[in-house]
Amino acid sequence: MATKPTTGTKKAAKKAAKKAAKKPKVDPLLEVAWDVYCAFDAEDATPAVQYEFVDGVLATAADRGIAVDLDAALPCCAQVLGVEPGELRATYEGHVRQMAAARRVSGQAGELDALVDLCATEGRFGDTFQEGAARALADAWPRLGAALGQRLFAGRKDLRLGRAGPFATLAGFEAARDVRWLELVVSPDCDLAPLAALTRLQTLCLSGKLAGYGALARLPKLTTLEIEADAAGLAELASLPTLRVLKLLVAEDVPIAGLLDLKQLNYLKLLAGSRPLDDVTAATIAALARKKSRKLLLAEHEGWPLQLALTKRTTPGYVEIN
Secondary structure: OOOOOOOHHHHHHHHHHHHHHHOOOOHHHHHHHHHHHHHHOOOOOOOOHHHHHHHHHHHHHHHHHOOHHHHHHHHHHHHOOOHHHHHHHHHHHHHHHHHHHHHHHOOOOOHHHHHHHHOOOHHHHHHHHHHHHEEEHHHHHHHHHHHHHHHHOOOOOOEEOOOOOOOOOOHHHOOOOOOOOEEEEOOOOOOOHHHOOOOOOOOEEEEEEOOOOOOHHOOOOOOOEEEEOOOHHHHHHHHHOOEEEEEEEOOOOOOHHHHHHOOOOOOOEEEOOOOOOOOHHHHHHHHHHOOOOOOOEEEHHHOOHHHHOOOOOOOEEEEEEE
């Protein structure tokens, strides 16, 4: 005859079942690492990704009030990135030493070589140099631009310096004579004249200035330009005879009628602010659209493109004409 379970046995079994049903405890630091990894959009664990991922985990943990040092963070970082902890430590600490070496000799003998060594690693998102190295490069450029240009730019066909921070001067960029694609940030008063030496340049993505684009007229192969402009800067674009593709950002108070002078354009992506759709704006867009081979892309969220009395279609985020 089966023995009936006692009350104590029932309680013990219930407690054991409840304990087994509990969710496993999540390591808060590992959770931070996975959150940061999601922000990295599953990039391959290149050296640049490793540097910035560890820094991101340390910073995010601090923001969440989790006290952690490098020794504690590295195992979680390595697990999430799928690399060996020892490899990750060597990569990260090597980069830290290079950054420290460049800072120690800033403005002194040896700075040039230290910066060249620092810039040996490619950055994320196709950047030519890792972000920390690129920022150090921009800071040192007023002192060492000519020498750095010769050491780092000669022979390159692609220079992507969009995360380098603003360059105050471009003297020394003449060394990039073979470059076809250039991305960079400059200070508002930076003279673009040195770029006239880049006679093979085809695509320029430039931020930081609103005007002063006249020097670009001396670039015989420049077909694609991405810039921000005021009224004076927009007027200067008419002097660029080879320009075919323009990605333009203007403030909502900047008239866009000057775009009609760019008769050679085949593609225009225009971000013009949440301006009212006045007669001049409507007439300008209508005139641009008359060239059926010219594609116009206008920002849907700005509102006014949706009010245009033109044949158009919407694509994710944009109003497309032609």
